[in-house]
Amino acid sequence: MELDPVFLSRLQFAFVVTFHAIFPVFTIGLASYLALLYGLLVRTGNPAWERLAEFWTKVFAIVFGMGVVSGIVMAFQFGTNWSNFSQATSNFIGPMLSYEVVTAFFLEAGFLGVLLFGRERVSPRVHLFAAIMVALGTFISAFWILSTNSWMQTPAGYEMRDGMVHVTSWIEAIFNPSFPYRFMHMALASFLTGGFVVCGVSAWYLLRGHDVEANRKALSMSLWLLLFATPAQAIIGDFHGVNTLEHQPTKVAAMEGNWERDAGVPLLLFAWPDQEGATNHFEIGIPHAASLILTHDPNGVVPGLTDVPADQRPPVWITFFSFRVMVGLGVLMIAFAVAGLLLRRGDRVYHNRFFLQGLRLMTVSPFIAVTAGWFVTEVGRAPWLIYGVMTQAEAVTPSLSGWMALTTLIGYILVYAVVFIAGVYYLGRVIRQGMVEGDVQDVQDVTRAMRPMSASHVPFDDGQYQPPNADSRS
Amino acid sequence: MLGNLDLSLIWAAIIAFGVIMYVLMDGFDLGVGLLFPFAPDEEARDVMMNSVAPIWDGNETWLVLGGAGLIGAFPLVYTILLPALYLGVFLMLAGLIFRGIAFEFRFKARSAKKWWNIAFAGGSAVATFAQGAVVGAYIQGFETQDRVYTGGAFDWLTPFSVLTGLGMLAGFALLGATWVAMKTEGYIQRWARGLVVKLLLAVLAVFVVVSLWTPFINASVRERWFDHLEIIWLLPALALGCAALIGWGVKRERDILPFLATMGLFIFTYLGLLVSRWPYVVPPDYTLWDAASAPESQLFLLVGVLFVIPIVLGYTAWSYWVFRGKVRLGEGYH
Numbered sequence: 001m002e003l004d005p006v007f008l009s010r011l012q013f014a015f016v017v018t019f020h021a022i023f024p025v026f027t028i029g030l031a032s033y034l035a036l037l038y039g040l041l042v043r044t045g046n047p048a049w050e051r052l053a054e055f056w057t058k059v060f061a062i063v064f065g066m067g068v069v070s071g072i073v074m075a076f077q078f079g080t081n082w083s084n085f086s087q088a089t090s091n092f093i094g095p096m097l098s099y100e101v102v103t104a105f106f107l108e109a110g111f112l113g114v115l116l117f118g119r120e121r122v123s124p125r126v127h128l129f130a131a132i133m134v135a136l137g138t139f140i141s142a143f144w145i146l147s148t149n150s151w152m153q154t155p156a157g158y159e160m161r162d163g164m165v166h167v168t169s170w171i172e173a174i175f176n177p178s179f180p181y182r183f184m185h186m187a188l189a190s191f192l193t194g195g196f197v198v199c200g201v202s203a204w205y206l207l208r209g210h211d212v213e214a215n216r217k218a219l220s221m222s223l224w225l226l227l228f229a230t231p232a233q234a235i236i237g238d239f240h241g242v243n244t245l246e247h248q249p250t251k252v253a254a255m256e257g258n259w260e261r262d263a264g265v266p267l268l269l270f271a272w273p274d275q276e277g278a279t280n281h282f283e284i285g286i287p288h289a290a291s292l293i294l295t296h297d298p299n300g301v302v303p304g305l306t307d308v309p310a311d312q313r314p315p316v317w318i319t320f321f322s323f324r325v326m327v328g329l330g331v332l333m334i335a336f337a338v339a340g341l342l343l344r345r346g347d348r349v350y351h352n353r354f355f356l357q358g359l360r361l362m363t364v365s366p367f368i369a370v371t372a373g374w375f376v377t378e379v380g381r382a383p384w385l386i387y388g389v390m391t392q393a394e395a396v397t398p399s400l401s402g403w404m405a406l407t408t409l410i411g412y413i414l415v416y417a418v419v420f421i422a423g424v425y426y427l428g429r430v431i432r433q434g435m436v437e438g439d440v441q442d443v444q445d446v447t448r449a450m451r452p453m454s455a456s457h458v459p460f461d462d463g464q465y466q467p468p469n470a471d472s473r474s
Numbered sequence: 475m476l477g478n479l480d481l482s483l484i485w486a487a488i489i490a491f492g493v494i495m496y497v498l499m500d501g502f503d504l505g506v507g508l509l510f511p512f513a514p515d516e517e518a519r520d521v522m523m524n525s526v527a528p529i530w531d532g533n534e535t536w537l538v539l540g541g542a543g544l545i546g547a548f549p550l551v552y553t554i555l556l557p558a559l560y561l562g563v564f565l566m567l568a569g570l571i572f573r574g575i576a577f578e579f580r581f582k583a584r585s586a587k588k589w590w591n592i593a594f595a596g597g598s599a600v601a602t603f604a605q606g607a608v609v610g611a612y613i614q615g616f617e618t619q620d621r622v623y624t625g626g627a628f629d630w631l632t633p634f635s636v637l638t639g640l641g642m643l644a645g646f647a648l649l650g651a652t653w654v655a656m657k658t659e660g661y662i663q664r665w666a667r668g669l670v671v672k673l674l675l676a677v678l679a680v681f682v683v684v685s686l687w688t689p690f691i692n693a694s695v696r697e698r699w700f701d702h703l704e705i706i707w708l709l710p711a712l713a714l715g716c717a718a719l720i721g722w723g724v725k726r727e728r729d730i731l732p733f734l735a736t737m738g739l740f741i742f743t744y745l746g747l748l749v750s751r752w753p754y755v756v757p758p759d760y761t762l763w764d765a766a767s768a769p770e771s772q773l774f775l776l777v778g779v780l781f782v783i784p785i786v787l788g789y790t791a792w793s794y795w796v797f798r799g800k801v802r803l804g805e806g807y808h
Contacts, residue, residue, distance in 0.1 A: 069574050073567055075541055079556030080563055087621065090549030091768045095775040098546035101538055102778045105786060166768055397557040399623045408564045415568045419575055426579065460582035 003402025006393050009081040012409040014378070016073050018371055019416050023067030025370050028142055028187070029194025030060050031135040034115070036221075038128045048214040051435045056198070058430055058456040061116055066423040070416065075101075081405065085385055085395035089165045092158060092173055093148060100144035107137035139187065146186055150179035152386050153377065154247045160389075177247055181240040182377075188233045189373070192333060193366035195229060198222045200363030201431060203356040211435045216350050219359075223340035223349065230334040237330070238293065244377075245294050248387055249303035250312070251380035254319040256290050261304035265290040270324075273316040278306055314382040322375035329369040336362055430458045481772040485547035486755070486762050488779065489540055494744050496536035498649075498737050499790075503530040505650020507573060507598025508643060509669070510591060517803055518662045519591065525657040525801040527577060532790055534570070539779075539786070546775040550621060550765035554756050555608075557623040558616045559630050562604045569601030599643065606642025609747070610635030613688055613695070615757040634687060641680030645740065648673040652720070652733040657801050670724045670732060678717055681743070685710065688750070694758065695750045706749050713742035 037053035040046070075097065078086045086093065114122060114130035122130070157172030158165045167173050202219040205211060245252045253259075257271045259278050267289030271280040288298040295301070305313050336358065343349040350356075381387055385395040503526040513519045545552045556563055572593040580590035607630060614634060617625035651673055654666035689696035699706070716738035723731035755762045766772065 065578060069571055072538065072571070075538065076556060076563055076567060078545065079552045080560050083553040083557045083623070086545065087549055087553040090545060090553070091771040094546035094549050094552075094767055095771050098542040098775050099778055101542035102782045105535060105539070105782055164768075167770065170774065397560075397623075399557050399625065399627075400560065401627065404560055404627050407561070411564055411568060415571055419571060422575060422579055426582070456582075458582065459584065460579050460586060 003406055005400045005402045005405045006396045008402060008405035008409055009396055009400065010392060012081065012405060012412065013074075013077055015409065016070070016077060016412055016416075018374070019420070020067065020070040020074060021370065021374060022367050023063050023070060024138070024142070025186075025190050025193050025367070026197060027060060027064050027067055028138040028190035029192070030056060030063070030197070031131075031138045032191070033194050033198060034060060035128070035131040035135040038124075038131045042124050042128050048217055051211060051214045052218050055435045057116065058458075059427065061456060062423065062427050062430065064112075066419065069419055073412065080408075081397055081400060082385070082395050083397040085390060088163055088390065088395075089386065092151065092165050092167050096144050096148045096151075096174075100141055103137060103140045103144065107134060107141070111137065142186060142190075143183065146183050147174050147176070147179050150182045151176045153182075153381060154178040155386055155389055178240075178243055181236065181243045184236045185233070185240050185373075188229055188236055189366065189370050191225065191229050192233060193370065195222045195226045196333070196359075196362050196366045199226070199359045200361075203359035205434060206350055207353065207356050207360070212350075214435060219350065223337065226333065226337040227341055230330070230337045234330060234334065237327075241294060245303070248381065250305065250308050251314065251319070251377070252294065253303050253305045253307070254314045254316045254380050255323040255376060256294075256302060257316065257320045258290065258302050259305045261301065261307055263291065263301045264288045264299045265302040267293065268320075271320070273320050275313070275316050278310070312383060314380050319376055319380040322372040322379070325372040326369050326376060329365050329372070333362070333365060333369075426458070426460055429460070430456055433458050481769055481776065482547070482762050482766040484776065485543065485766070485772055488783070489543045489547065490748065492536050492540035492543060494741060496533070496540055497744065498740055499533035499536060500530070501646045501740065502526070502649040502653040502733075503533055504573075504598045504602050505646040505648065506654060507594050507650070508602060508647045509650050509654065509666075510595040510598070512669075514661060514665050516587075518665070521658055521662055521801050521803055522654055523577070523580065523594070525654065527581075528797045529790075529793055530577060531574070532793055534574075535786065543775075543779065547767055547772050548755060548762065548765040549767050550760055551755050554616055554618055554621070554623045554760075555612075558625060559608055559611060561627060562607055562611075562630055566601045566604035566608075569597040569599070569604065571597070573597030573601065602643050602646045603639040606639035606645075607631065607635040609642065610638030612757065613638070613747070613750070614691060615759075618756070618759055621760075634684075634691060637680060637687075638684060641677065641684060644673055644676040644680060648677055648720075649733075649736050649740070652736045655724075656729050656733045659800055659802075667724055667727070671721060674717060674720055677739070681713070692758075694754075698750055698752075703749075706746070709742050709746040709749065713739050713746070716742065 034053060034056055037049055037056065041049040041053055078093070078097070111130040111133040114127065115134050118130065119127055151173060154177040155173075156176040157169040157174075158167050160166075198218055199222045202215040202222070205215040206219065241252065241255075244255075256265065257268050257273050257280055258265055259280070264287070266283075266285030266287045268280070268283055268285040271283045271285075273280050291300040291302055292298045305316065339355060340349055343352055343355055348355075383391045383393070385392045506522050506526050510519060510522065513522060541552075574597075576590045576594035576597060580587060580594060583590050610632070611630035614632065616623060617629065648670065651666045651669040655663050655670065658666065689699065716735045719735035720732045720739070723735060751757050753761045753763075755765050
């Protein structure tokens with residue numbers, strides 16, 4: 001069998017970035033939630049906010065640690081597997097990625113330590129300030145990464161000289177056409193992720209009667225957030241889609257499974273795209289709906305995949321189905337947010353077992369939706385790495401052979417499997433232990449390490465942990 | 475005025491500084507990992523790990539800063555070295571990741587502790603060897619054409635780079651041993667001191683063989699050393715002086731001196747390496763000016779980095795100050 005270094009490198013990058021992305025998408029949302037909790041604590045002095053803040057800080061620490069560990073690899077992959085891309089675009093990509101590192105450093109050096117370990121060493125207001133700065137820092141970090149990715153989707157503010165990108169306007173390059181939409185879409189996705197995880201864990205605690213007072217508060221405030229954020233995400237998503245239609249018509253054609261450029265195109269609920277035959281099988285659609293959504297006109301023209309030669313079309317079925325998974329989960333999220341509002345009458349929101357069990361299951365939904373969304377935008381860009389400028393085949397490292405890429409692909413899968421299993425297993429133990437007073441930090445212990453996971457004292461592997469006490473606090 | 479400033483030189487200085495900071499600082503905590511299997515008992519391992527736990531990830535930030543600086547300021551180094559060292563880079567990252575999570579979970583583990591010990595020691599050994607082999611590969615140079623690496627997957631792995639890899643194992647173990655001797659007392663300190671002289675002899679053996687071997691590998695290195703720049707012979711002389719200080723310090727049972735002298739040994743060897751290849755950053759073909767990114771890109775990034783480096787240095791100094799002094803059994807991180 002012939003091993004294709006381009007395909008294997010794509011697979012490898014997809015694996016690493018997918019694995020990594022689930023951590024920051026959660027920590028960005030959770031960091032803002034922590035800032036809110038510490039803010040409420042400073043304002044009201046209610047100990048329920050304190051228990052919530054301390055518990056979610058522990059979770060934040062572990063997820064943040066795993067995100068850092070899994071992220072290191074990507075900084076090297078640009079060079080190992082995509083050296084032609086890195087070389088050609090270094091004048092732009094280099095400073096952008098470096099600024100992300102610089103931002104992350106600044107965060108780590110200044111405020112993360114204070115947030116995780118400084119509660120007894122600084123005043124509550126200074127601690128709150130640190131929490132806000134950490135939340136802000138996660139957004140600034142995302143800013144650089146998403147700007148770089150958006151530039152690869154909709155390049156701007158540059159000129160090519162001798163095969164090298166030279167930046168002519170940093171403002172135009174950084175704020176390229178798709179960036180504002182992608183950033184808003186991702187920021188909301190982070191809030192949705194944080195919101196659904198907090199909802200899911202709170203729902204589980206309520207089902208078990210653990211610290212009912214605090215978890216009711218957490219559930220209620222997250223549901224209010226979701227009530228506004230889920231429909232807002234649908235609206236932003238629509239704007240993002242219209243922007244993609246303008247700049248990357250082929251990607252939209254793949255998302256819609258639309259082969260022929262046409263007016264009055266139906267919205268396909270299901271189809272089996274046939275890349276070879278350039279057609280769909282088993283189509284079920286709503287007439288004119290795709291035209292209506294994309295062009296806001298039932299008879300608007302939607303581009304088709306056959307507008308470009310066969311070798312410039314992305315893998316349609318991945319783009320098509322990923323898009324449906326993302327949108328389907330988005331609709332389900334809106335349904336849960338609305339149900340949460342309706343169930344507030346008579347406090348059923350805290351007691352309805354079906355709703356609480358449903359929220360528990362919904363904990364995974366934002367992770368799947370975000371991953372599917374990235375599959376749409378990244379796979380839908382193929383065969384381009386920089387849309388319209390450089391293909392993936394041109395971008396790959398020339399000296400890379402198929403077996404080298406395969407070796408490291410398998411290697412990274414094994415390494416990440418260990419990291420993931422250990423991390424998630426441990427996170428599960430922390431969540432099972434729940435909100436325990438006095439578990440957070442030892443004041444006198446100056447030799448305590450200032451590292452993310454030392455924010456938690458839950459043991460890793462023996463049976464000594466205490467199961468959540470039945471309603472010990474309310 | 476900015477036009478007269480050579481941004482590439484400034485960047486070369488920043489990255490050279492970042493690399494030596496990384497080597498010195500991650501060097502001793504990797505060394506602690508290397509010595510782990512040979513520690514007298516499990517309690518000694520706890521103390522050893524406690525001695526580096528608060529600072530090790532701060533140490534590794536220098537690696538990330540160096541890597542990020544490279545792609546920003548000297549992209550050609552990044553896009554030739556990483557493909558050339560493909561498998562070595564993977565091994566190094568895998569080693570560092572296992573080591574990193576071992577730090578997190580060993581303290582929380584009870585029956586699983588021995589597995590995290592293996593991950594810690596094994597990860598440290600793999601990462602150290604890979605870094606040493608990179609140094610060897612760097613001295614040898616890289617096969618390129620039109621600014622692209624054209625060599626094979628195992629060009630970096632030669633008898634010479636295996637030797638430098640082993641040298642790095644001995645060197646980091648020496649840094650680790652002098653660190654442990656400085657930070658502990660009692661039987662752990664005696665054990666660590668006992669290792670220092672043996673490790674020092676191993677380091678010196680590699681040092682001599684590499685010094686004799688290098689001029690035969692590479693004509694330009696030979697010319698640099700045997701031409702007319704007598705002043706650079708000060709560097710190996712100072713390195714050997716540091717080696718003597720280590721031996722003397724251990725014999726007199728000094729706490730801090732052997733560790734500082736080991737750092738000196740590394741610094742002068744590193745400067746010797748820089749001198750051998752200057753101004754080539756991708757030997758044998760490309761100088762630092764060939765490898766530079768556009769001046770506006772270098773300047774754009776320089777603003778942020780000059781802002782952050784003092785903060786990182788301050789933070790580093792502060793955390794070493796907080797965690798100063800001896801580490802004792804049953805205290806600290808748990």
